[in-house]
Amino acid sequence: FGKFQEYDYLIKVVLIGDAAVGKSSLLLKYIDGTFDDTYVCTIGVDFKIKSLILDTKRIKLQVWDTAGQERFKPITKCYFRGSHGCVVLFDITNKQSYNNVRLWIKDYQENNTVDSAENIVIIGNKADKEDDRQVTVEEGLFLAESVNASYLETSAKSGEGVGEAFESIAKVVLRNM
Ligand code: GDP
Numbered sequence: 001f002g003k004f005q006e007y008d009y010l011i012k013v014v015l016i017g018d019a020a021v022g023k024s025s026l027l028l029k030y031i032d033g034t035f036d037d038t039y040v041c042t043i044g045v046d047f048k049i050k051s052l053i054l055d056t057k058r059i060k061l062q063v064w065d066t067a068g069q070e071r072f073k074p075i076t077k078c079y080f081r082g083s084h085g086c087v088v089l090f091d092i093t094n095k096q097s098y099n100n101v102r103l104w105i106k107d108y109q110e111n112n113t114v115d116s117a118e119n120i121v122i123i124g125n126k127a128d129k130e131d132d133r134q135v136t137v138e139e140g141l142f143l144a145e146s147v148n149a150s151y152l153e154t155s156a157k158s159g160e161g162v163g164e165a166f167e168s169i170a171k172v173v174l175r176n177m
Helices: 023-032 070-081 095-099 101-110 137-146 162-175
Strands: 009-016 045-054 057-066 085-091 120-125 150-153
Touching: 009 023, 009 101, 009 162, 023 045, 023 057, 023 120, 023 162, 045 162, 057 162, 070 101, 085 095, 085 101, 085 162, 095 101, 095 137, 101 120, 120 137, 120 162, 137 150, 150 162
Parallel strands: 009 057, 009 085, 085 120, 120 150
Antiparallel strands: 045 057
16 A cells, blocks of 8 residues: 655646746755856756645645747647646846746747646746846736736845745645646
């Protein structure tokens, strides 16, 4: 007889957004609590697991980190299908990465089942670089509202908002289960 299950829910989410917005850094900070200034691009996909407790429910959160480059798009799309939700990241110091959020969401929704398509959290990362900010908090909130998602800002460097970001996507997925 199998052993007792260690969790109540297995939640799979994908981390998407342009290259260099900080997807890998955010995930690393969340999982290991570390930050590295050197840029190593993700090849295809990578995933990490974190256990958390939300409203007494034991959650096993599986986060798929995808590569932002065009050439990896066919690979990353396969992972959209099996996921329950997505975290779309942009860099608050890079307006283009903000403008591309809608395209990422469209990509995600077109490649996912209807019941998971609405589980989206938008993150404005690099919030520690306030002096270089190109996207205001209001613009972030406005975009999120227009696609029925929530908006949060994070810094993978300082750790600000990181735990909240992943908890918030887990909560959205749980709510719609
Ligand atoms: P990815 O391609 O989206 O996975 O981006 P990376 O995680 O590789 O990050 C790209 C670059 O941005 C790296 O040099 C990181 O050190 C840097 N970076 C990522 N997040 C932050 C952040 O919150 N603040 C600052 N200052 N730099 C960051």
